[in-house]
Amino acid sequence: MEKIGFIGLGNMGMPMSKNLVEDGYDVLGHDLNKDALTQFEEAGGKTANSGGEVAANCDVVFTSLPSSKAAEAVYLGEDGLISHSHKDIVLVDTSTVAPEMNEKIAKAATEKGIAFLAAPVSGGVIGAVNRTLTFMVGGSEEVFKQVLPLINALGTDCFHVGETIDSGTTVKLINNLLIGFYTAGVSEALQLANKKDIDLDKLFDMLNVSYGQSRIYERNYKTYIANNDYEPGFTISLLLKDLGFALDLAKQQDLNLPISEQLVSLYTETEKEGYGPKDMAVLYEKVKAQGKT
Ligand code: NAD
Numbered sequence: 001m002e003k004i005g006f007i008g009l010g011n012m013g014m015p016m017s018k019n020l021v022e023d024g025y026d027v028l029g030h031d032l033n034k035d036a037l038t039q040f041e042e043a044g045g046k047t048a049n050s051g052g053e054v055a056a057n058c059d060v061v062f063t064s065l066p067s068s069k070a071a072e073a074v075y076l077g078e079d080g081l082i083s084h085s086h087k088d089i090v091l092v093d094t095s096t097v098a099p100e101m102n103e104k105i106a107k108a109a110t111e112k113g114i115a116f117l118a119a120p121v122s123g124g125v126i127g128a129v130n131r132t133l134t135f136m137v138g139g140s141e142e143v144f145k146q147v148l149p150l151i152n153a154l155g156t157d158c159f160h161v162g163e164t165i166d167s168g169t170t171v172k173l174i175n176n177l178l179i180g181f182y183t184a185g186v187s188e189a190l191q192l193a194n195k196k197d198i199d200l201d202k203l204f205d206m207l208n209v210s211y212g213q214s215r216i217y218e219r220n221y222k223t224y225i226a227n228n229d230y231e232p233g234f235t236i237s238l239l240l241k242d243l244g245f246a247l248d249l250a251k252q253q254d255l256n257l258p259i260s261e262q263l264v265s266l267y268t269e270t271e272k273e274g275y276g277p278k279d280m281a282v283l284y285e286k287v288k289a290q291g292k293t
Pocket of ligand 1: 008010011012013030031032033036043057064065067069073074094095096097123125126233235240
């Protein structure tokens, strides 16, 4: 059985790596956060002190990191994945990072003859826990097929988008642009229900069978708004990161997306007001507080 590495044991990486342990794989985890390492060991995983140690000892390494900067450190750093990889390894980045970072890592990997896939995911923490993630994978189809059994163990819908390394990321950024819009729409529309004393549970049941329904409305309302609990989940800061990547990508294509720019301003303001570490559904509370003034 292949030996698997997992770097970035956060909200997404922890459940994904635990699922691989549960499947009987020998999984070597690494994270900067010591508590995450302890939690992973308690779940039966083994831990390493660096990305380099993971690369040297594994056949396939997954990463789930919060930013392009973190991905750069983990893949291209002195004690990182690329410099310590052997030629048969496959590296799979499930993080959402800038398309340019996909390209930078792919270039370094190719120079060393190492296989690398940029494989962002959708489906949230619930999807990571329940193995129902959607994978959008850019890179070699041959390599994709090689690791498909592992990816299928983590998600239900695993797409090879194209040979271009950032093709999966492009799809993921389109997805998250829509998530940003849906979250903003739900946050504002529900305020009207509040002002007119419409019961939000009943509203949900009615809209759930109407065209106003969306998976984001269901997720944001049922898991967060209805419980008045905004522990992430998917934070405002992570969403803002992805919206920024989407707008940068649009600019690079000479594409003007004025409504999306307004959306970015809204989330930037929300982050500045201190909501950054909360789940994105918290936008509802910000809009609610605004409506009161
Ligand atoms: P997170 O912040 O909860 O987890 C990231 C983990 O990476 C943390 O444990 C952190 O300590 C670790 N880390 C950071 N820098 C590191 C380094 N240099 N070396 C080792 N470990 C390092 O983030 P998350 O919510 O799990 O998201 C991870 C990625 O998945 C992001 O790119 C995000 O956009 C994407 N994503 C998240 C969700 C979601 O719902 N949370 C959904 C889909 C995609």
